[in-house]
Amino acid sequence: MLKISVLQMDVVYGEPEENRKKVEKLLKEALKVKVKPDIILLPEMWNTGYALERLSDIADREGNPTIDWMKKVAKENRINIIAGSIADIRGEGSDEVKRVYNTAYAINRSGEVVARYDKVHRFRLMNEEKYFSPGEKVVTFELDGIKCGIAICYDIRFPEFIRKIALLGAQILFVPAQWPKPREMHWRLLNIVRAIENQFFVVGANRVGREGKAEFPGCSIVVDPWGEVLLEADEREGVFEAVIDLSAVEQVRKRIPIFEDRRPDVY
Numbered sequence: 001m002l003k004i005s006v007l008q009m010d011v012v013y014g015e016p017e018e019n020r021k022k023v024e025k026l027l028k029e030a031l032k033v034k035v036k037p038d039i040i041l042l043p044e045m046w047n048t049g050y051a052l053e054r055l056s057d058i059a060d061r062e063g064n065p066t067i068d069w070m071k072k073v074a075k076e077n078r079i080n081i082i083a084g085s086i087a088d089i090r091g092e093g094s095d096e097v098k099r100v101y102n103t104a105y106a107i108n109r110s111g112e113v114v115a116r117y118d119k120v121h122r123f124r125l126m127n128e129e130k131y132f133s134p135g136e137k138v139v140t141f142e143l144d145g146i147k148c149g150i151a152i153c154y155d156i157r158f159p160e161f162i163r164k165i166a167l168l169g170a171q172i173l174f175v176p177a178q179w180p181k182p183r184e185m186h187w188r189l190l191n192i193v194r195a196i197e198n199q200f201f202v203v204g205a206n207r208v209g210r211e212g213k214a215e216f217p218g219c220s221i222v223v224d225p226w227g228e229v230l231l232e233a234d235e236r237e238g239v240f241e242a243v244i245d246l247s248a249v250e251q252v253r254k255r256i257p258i259f260e261d262r263r264p265d266v267y
């Protein structure tokens with residue numbers, strides 16, 4: 001059994017320090033329980049929001065200061081953390097050699113960074129292609145010996161990308177997101193369908209609140225490999241927990257062996 005806690009939060013636009021305080025509070029809440037979570041997941045761009053024009057001032061650099069802080073929290077509390085995603089600047093010098101990515105980091109219980117995933121599909125409706133460089137790699141990693149994968153928000157719309165993560169052996173897919181309310185139905189269905197078609201767990205963390213005209217519904221979600229929704233959050237800020245039984249992955253794959261029956265030679 002594995003306990004997963006999703007930190008569903010509002011994001012203060014362009015204020016990393018404020019957002020960090022918010023996460024500190026939510027982490028305290030997530031950790032004060034009798035049975036600590038095994039894995040904590042945060043939403044997409046949780047420390048800056050989409051203050052894209054100010055990223056050169058407020059984004060992290062090579063993951064910091066966020067990642068050093070998260071490493072400390074992970075190690076002190078012996079928990080795994082998928083640190084949502086953050087805007088991450090890499091490289092030195094002029095703008096031509098500097099790159100900004102929308103990046104998710106995974107940190108294990110020993111405080112080691114075990115994965116860095118740069119969002120592959122940039123979402124034009126939120127101007128991501130103007131400000132971010134695209135990631136070029138599918139990333140999987142292990143937490144407590146469990147193979148996991150990450151897709152950031154819009155990435156969940158690309159079944160062939162998610163299938164690749166499944167084919168690399170992932171048993172849990174983590175989806176940090178800033179998914180607006182007008183497409184709430186897509187968010188729910190895509191998380192469920194990706195779980196069913198890949199027969200793995202999907203854990204999605206969405207933000208709440210407003211940014212300009214955009215409204216975010218929360219509705220963070222945990223879906224099992226049969227497509228059952230184990231957790232569906234409402235629109236509140238808070239910690240939402242689910243306990244998952246990983247043996248479900250094998251059970252469902254035995255019951256309907258899609259990975260044996262698929263025909264990549266035809267399609």
Ligand SMILES: NC(=O)CCC(=O)C(=O)O
Nearest residue numbers: 123153154178179180183
């Ligand atoms: N931040 C995002 O990638 C948003 C994706 C989204 O809203 C969608 O409909 O896709």
